[in-house]
Amino acid sequence: MPAQHLLTKIADTAGAVRVMNRSGLVPFPRVDQGIRSLLAVRKYGPFAGPVHAHAEARLDAVALIDERGPLTYIDIDEQSNALVRAWQAEGITPGSVMGCMCRNHRGLVLTMLAAAKNGTRLVLMNTGFARPQLVDVAAREQIEAFVYDDEFRQVAETLRDDVTSYRSWAEDGSASQVRTLDDLIDGVDRGPVPAPSTEGGFVLLTSGTTGTPKGAPRGHTSPLASAQFLDRVPLRRGQTMMMAAPAFHGTGVSQFALALALGQTVVMHRKFDPENTIRLVEKHRCDVLVVVPTMLQRIIDLGPDTLAKYDTSSLTIIFAAGSSLSPDLCKRTTAAFGHVLHNLYGSTEVAVATVATPADLALAPGTAGRPPVTCHVELYDEAGQRITEPETVGRIFVASGLSFSGYTDGRDKERINGLLSTGDVGHFDRNGLLFVDGRDDDMIVSGGENVYPLEVENLLADREDVIEAAVIGVEDADFGHRLRAFVVPAPGSAKDAEEMKAYIKSNLARYKVPRDIVFIDELPRNATGKLLRRALIEMEP
Structure with a gap:
């Protein structure tokens, strides 16, 4: 192992231990409890092992609350x-x-x-x-x-x-x-x-x-990998977590596993309902709410009058992951709940890349934040050369102790210098904060210019008369592709497509203005909140 890699590994390990001790996951100075937990993890793995250790220690705590x-x-x-x-x-x-x-x-x-x-x-x-x-x-x-x-x-x-x-x-x-x-x-x-x-x-x-x-x-991963989540998100022992995100997906299962390891109480409900979620937060005095961004959007869209009916002052963490958070949603969440929003950026393959804390989001709403301990993020151009200049867009690659080793069908994601591709493009600003500009394969070439839909989508979503928006490329004889925007309008809005085009033109380059703006009731998404762009392509304008 090269000396630099060895030093990085040593620094990562030391940092992970400090984070885990701070969160209470490593129970210093109770060495007996630590040994019991390590033996249980070795026996049953990092998910079931901590539960067995808690049971063996006769932990007097509720692990799970569901409808039953x-x-x-x-x-x-x-x-x-x-x-x-x-x-x-x-x-x-x-x-x-x-x-x-x-x-x-x-x-x-x-x-x-x-x-x-x-x-x-x-x-x-x-x-x-x-x-x-x-x-x-x-x-x-x-x-x-x-x-x-x-x-x-x-x-x-x-x-x-x-x-x-x-x-x-x-x-x-x-x-x-x-x-x-x-x-x-x-x-x-x-x-x-x-x-x-x-x-x-x-x-x-x-x-x-x-x-x-x-x-x-x-499979089984090092217990130190948990520090990736705990470094920038203050999860602690004894908290109560409202698990609104589906636990079958990466966001839910990772936070649920951490909650169990920390001896927390996890509240679950079979089907997500925005108002019922807030009601359960109040009922169980939840410290933590885990959501995917579309769930958070639906909660915020309840409006201040409905949100004010429930006492959510117990919430110290809203943890969102699974897709990008628009700057508008970040600002509206802070206005509704205070400075509690944490935005994790990663993927099913790489796990954790960066985490944005409330302080990061106050400085730059919509940022993906910074890499936590043991995570390393670099940008590369199409030729595989590393990008170091701020504000320069490149392909995002991540090294993480939780990254996968390849798909079950034998395929893999691209790797450069030991880092794994996320499939996204983005840039670092001059403060070292990462911004995700879009999916590499979502890029639209219109009239020879490269357009990433997310920039246009975020601009539209920032308007008070727009709930959310999605932009796709459709074939065009003159330009190769042209942009079409699908907009979910706010109730009572004017639905003025020409005014929206003029607004985009006044804020972005001319080639980023959609030729068409289509108003729809809701964007098509799958069960984990991912936007289904294929379904938009198949829609009639």
């Missing part, structure tokens, strides 16, 4: 032990591959814990999947068993015709003959289970906005 009520750390540890034994009796052995299509509730949590303890690879399916996507992913990942919510029964049962040696269980009451998880664990021994002979892990799926989602596996 509270479960303690001892409850979820023991129930997941029973589920491991039940699965093993059904032939699910270490090394098996399972799928799960569940919303946020105890069934998903127990499935995730039991899979880790059983040494099972768990593929976390998107709850927005239709039959073709589910069948394609299940076949590619070689899924042998499936856990699902009853609402997805018709989609899930199509797998019976496509997957050999297939078994399935419903999380809740099913009209079919499939047994529920409650049935499986009823009367089963709940004592500790032996360590699995092989490591389990999650397969997170990419958003699939351009085709069938790819699988990004996550």
